[in-house]
Each structure stands twice: as C-alpha cells, then as structure tokens.
Amino acid sequence: MKIAIPVKNxxxxxxxxxxxxxxxxxxxxxxxxxxxxxxINAPQGCGCKSNIASVLQEKGVTIMLAGGIGGGxxxxxGSAGIEVVRGCSGIANQIVQEYLAGNVEDSGNSxxxxxxxxxxxxxxxxxxx
Numbered sequence: 001m002k003i004a005i006p007v008k009n010x011x012x013x014x015x016x017x018x019x020x021x022x023x024x025x026x027x028x029x030x031x032x033x034x035x036x037x038x039x040i041n042a043p044q045g046c047g048c049k050s051n052i053a054s055v056l057q058e059k060g061v062t063i064m065l066a067g068g069i070g071g072g073x074x075x076x077x078g079s080a081g082i083e084v085v086r087g088c089s090g091i092a093n094q095i096v097q098e099y100l101a102g103n104v105e106d107s108g109n110s111x112x113x114x115x116x117x118x119x120x121x122x123x124x125x126x127x128x129x
Contacts, residue, residue: 001028003099004061004082005092006042013088013095015067023052024092025059032100034093053080065095065104 005013006020014020020042027036040059043052053073056064057080064077064084074084087107088095098104 001063002026002059002061003028003063003065003096004040004056004059005065005088005095006067007092011091011093013065013067013090013092015089017064017066017069017073023056025056025061026093026096028096028100034096034100037093053077053082056080056082063099065092065099 003026005024005026006017007022007024008014009021022042023040025038025040026034027038029035038059040052040055053076056077061082064082065088066084066086067089069084069086074086077084085099085104085106088104095104
C-alpha cells in the first residue's frame with residue numbers, strides 16, 4: 001500500500017492540497033510498517049487541474065491523507081483510484097502512524113470555499129479520532 005500526503009516545508013500536512021510544497025509518499029508493508037518514503041515536488045496551482053493525480057497513480061498511491069481539499073481534486077484523485085481522507089492535520093509521519101493504527105477517519109468536509117480563492121476559513125482541519 002502507498003499513502004500520499006500534501007506537505008509543507010516544515011513537515012506538517014498542508015491544509016490546502018493544491019498549495020503544498022511537496023507530496024510525501026509512504027510505502028507500507030503488509031504488517032503496516034513504513035518501509036520507504038519518497039518526496040514528489042508539487043506542481044503549483046490548483047490541485048484538480050494539475051497532473052498530480054496521474055503522477056501519484058503511476059507511483060502506486062491508493063490513499064491520500066489530506067487537510068483541506070476541494071471537490072474537484074477529490075474527483076480527479078478518485079478517478080485515478082486514490083481514496084481521499086479529508087480533515088487531517090499535524091506532522092505527516094505521525095498522521096500515517098495514526099492512520100495505520102486505525103485512528104484516522106475522513107472528516108466528510110471538503111473545502112466549501114474552493115471556487116472563491118481556494119480559502120476555507122470556516123472549518124478547522126483536524127483528523128477525526
């Protein structure tokens with residue numbers, strides 16, 4: 001299994017998928033251990049209009065742990081066979097461990113303001129534990 005996370009330069013999950021500094025891809029073994037990490041530079045701009053979904057698909061990613069993400073990006077990732085878990089925040093490596101332990105659930109919230117300058121000031125993005 002491979003998990004991708006949109007990350008800021010400080011190692012935390014970016015609260016907006018399309019504006020992250022890079023994507024970190026975690027390769028997970030059958031016994032739920034992180035066995036490899038890879039960094040993919042992020043294309044700048046709207047995540048739903050970039051080629052990142054196909055790049056992640058080619059890398060074998062099947063899960064995206066994201067903070068804020070719009071419906072368009074969710075649809076593009078879904079079409080590439082990547083399940084999106086929304087509403088995550090914190091340090092990327094830690095949230096992967098929480099996900100593998102079964103402690104992370106999708107928040108159900110997409111960026112409601114996506115079309116209006118890609119801002120979501122209404123919802124604080126935290127993973128639902």
